[in-house]
Amino acid sequence: MGDRGACIEGLVCATLVNDPLEVRSFLACWPDKPIAQQLNRCAARIQEQVGGRVIRVENLHVTLAFLGDLMPTQISAVEDVCAPLPRTFRLELDRVGFWKTKGIVWIGPRTPDVEFNKFVENLRDRLRRVGFRIDSRPFTPHITLLRKVRKRPRIVLEALDWVINEYTLVASKLEQDGARYSVSKRWSTLGDVK
Numbered sequence: 001m002g003d004r005g006a007c008i009e010g011l012v013c014a015t016l017v018n019d020p021l022e023v024r025s026f027l028a029c030w031p032d033k034p035i036a037q038q039l040n041r042c043a044a045r046i047q048e049q050v051g052g053r054v055i056r057v058e059n060l061h062v063t064l065a066f067l068g069d070l071m072p073t074q075i076s077a078v079e080d081v082c083a084p085l086p087r088t089f090r091l092e093l094d095r096v097g098f099w100k101t102k103g104i105v106w107i108g109p110r111t112p113d114v115e116f117n118k119f120v121e122n123l124r125d126r127l128r129r130v131g132f133r134i135d136s137r138p139f140t141p142h143i144t145l146l147r148k149v150r151k152r153p154r155i156v157l158e159a160l161d162w163v164i165n166e167y168t169l170v171a172s173k174l175e176q177d178g179a180r181y182s183v184s185k186r187w188s189t190l191g192d193v194k
């Protein structure tokens with residue numbers, strides 16, 4: 001019986017077997033290549049100081065809403081809710097943070113862009129209204145740089161000016177050496193829909 005020890009023989013145990021159509025999904029903004037490369041260099045410097053696992057350069061992002069495992073109909077519902085960005089936003093990445101319990105080192109803006117946060121909170125509310133369970137904590141824009149860190153880094157970094165002009169729906173596949181992400185849909189600033 002193996003993994004299905006708790007199930008009645010001959011029946012598929014729905015709680016243990018993921019539907020193959022389900023896709024682990026989230027909404028996120030991705031820095032362009034030059035910013036991502038600078039962030040990757042920052043992460044390497046931090047790693048020299050405190051260890052941990054550096055997030056792969058192509059995986060650096062700000063999560064807007066984690067959606068979980070979605071069936072195709074739910075993905076359509078997300079797409080119905082998502083709207084273009086009302087305008088371009090700028091985030092000055094000038095603060096390195098450490099979440100001790102999660103072992104995460106991140107970078108984000110010291111001063112959040114109020115309008116960007118409002119856009120994201122509004123998007124999250126609309127997702128909740130159509131039935132998605134979205135983290136209830138306030139949105140804290142951050143890019144995870146390293147995981148499995150035990151010690152707070154002491155580091156001064158040059159601020160990075162990041163222009164955000166789109167966000168994406170991303171499919172995540174968990175593999176042994178970390179997550180593989182693929183973009184399935186993009187929403188750009190108004191008037192620039194892809």
Ligand code: 3AM
Nearest residue numbers: 026061062063066135142143144172179
């Ligand atoms: O953007 P960060 O790195 O903070 O930790 C995961 C990552 O967060 C988080 O979603 C982001 C994109 O993968 N995540 C993963 N599983 C999660 C869950 N079950 C989750 N967030 C909330 N609930």
